[in-house]
Amino acid sequence: MGFTMSVEAFQALRCPLDHETLQREERRWVCSNGHSFDIAKEGYVHLLPVQQKRSKDPGDSKEMVLARRQFLNAGHYQKIADAVVEAVLRDVPQRPLHCLDAGCGEGYYLRELARQTPEGITLFLSGLDISKWAVQAAAKQDSRPSWMVASNANIPVQTNRVDCVLCLFGFPVYAEFARVLKPGGILLMADPGPGHLQQLREVIYPSLRTAPGAEPSCPPGFTELSVETLQHEIVLETPAAIQQLLSMTPHLFRASAEGKERAMALTRLPLNLEISIRRLCRNA
Numbered sequence: 644m645g646f647t648m649s650v651e652a653f654q655a656l657r658c659p660l661d662h663e664t665l666q667r668e669e670r671r672w673v674c675s676n677g678h679s680f681d682i683a684k685e686g687y688v689h690l691l692p693v694q695q696k697r698s699k700d701p702g703d704s705k706e707m708v709l710a711r712r713q714f715l716n717a718g719h720y721q722k723i724a725d726a727v728v729e730a731v732l733r734d735v736p737q738r739p740l741h742c743l744d745a746g747c748g749e750g751y752y753l754r755e756l757a758r759q760t761p762e763g764i765t766l767f768l769s770g771l772d773i774s775k776w777a778v779q780a781a782a783k784q785d786s787r788p789s790w791m792v793a794s795n796a797n798i799p800v801q802t803n804r805v806d807c808v809l810c811l812f813g814f815p816v817y818a819e820f821a822r823v824l825k826p827g828g829i830l831l832m833a834d835p836g837p838g839h840l841q842q843l844r845e846v847i848y849p850s851l852r853t854a855p856g857a858e859p860s861c862p863p864g865f866t867e868l869s870v871e872t873l874q875h876e877i878v879l880e881t882p883a884a885i886q887q888l889l890s891m892t893p894h895l896f897r898a899s900a901e902g903k904e905r906a907m908a909l910t911r912l913p914l915n916l917e918i919s920i921r922r923l924c925r926n927a
């Protein structure tokens with residue numbers, strides 16, 4: 644399998660402790676105050692200081708990461724990836740293109756961006772996630788981007804360096820997104836709409852609760868360009884796929900034992916995907 648365009652590691656990182664520039668050495672990143680961060684054998688760097696961790700093993704668990712990896716790699720969310728990639732390539736004119744996936748999970752959307760980018764375009768890619776398991780899985784599947792265990796609350800990236808931030812089913816920290824983006828840069832967000840996975844929720848919850856569709860307000864420092872809704876129907880044809888979906892969504896935690904049992908007993912599940920894709924421009 645050959646790669647036609649060029650994917651490079653994004654290099655403009657900063658120390659999570661004192662915000663000094665990080666320099667890349669052979670097997671570590673170091674700042675001028677002597678803080679040093681080893682590069683793991685899988686190729687990612689841990690930039691989440693203990694004192695900034697809220698728990699010992701924050702973010703998605705190893706099991707959730709594995710479930711999401713299997714589900715996404717099976718292509719069930721291909722249409723969502725296509726829409727995200729198309730929006731990035733259309734809305735972000737800068738070449739080379741510097742993109743940060745903030746809350747990247749196991750890296751599916753950056754892999755799709757790399758795979759679908761036409762020849763001749765250079766991508767400088769970085770992905771961060773607070774879950775070490777997610778970042779490890781991302782690094783194992785594509786070693787080219789800069790992968791970081793880090794939090795959106797303290798992004799270890801220098802100010803004004805990124806053309807595009809992705810926040811896909813994530814936990815936005817707008818002040819940090821605005822800081823790392825260049826003026827005119829794009830924040831692209833994907834979030835579930837009220838009808839997303841409705842058939843699964845009908846099975847799990849005795850009385851269906853529809854999420855209130857409150858319009859989010861535009862965060863300071865940004866101008867909203869558009870909000871589009873992507874609608875698409877998929878069919879899960881195996882219990883394994885249904886179980887993976889359950890394991891990678893918050894429904895696993897919210898559902899009752901009976902609700903989960905009903906879902907686990909299914910062998911086939913048609914599903915509406917309803918995703919809102921929101922584009923925000925970082926003000927000059």
Ligand SMILES: C[S@@+](CC[C@H](N)C(=O)[O-])C[C@H]1O[C@@H](n2cnc3c(N)ncnc32)[C@H](O)[C@@H]1O
Nearest residue numbers: 702703746747748772773774777794795811812
């Ligand atoms: C629903 S998953 C989405 C992952 C990926 N964007 C995707 O769509 O496949 C949410 C991710 O956010 C991560 N996360 C939670 N809190 C975070 C934070 N403060 N900073 C960065 N990532 C965080 C979780 O570990 C998890 O991988």
Ligand SMILES: [Zn+2]
Nearest residue numbers: 658661674678
């Ligand atoms: Zn430092």
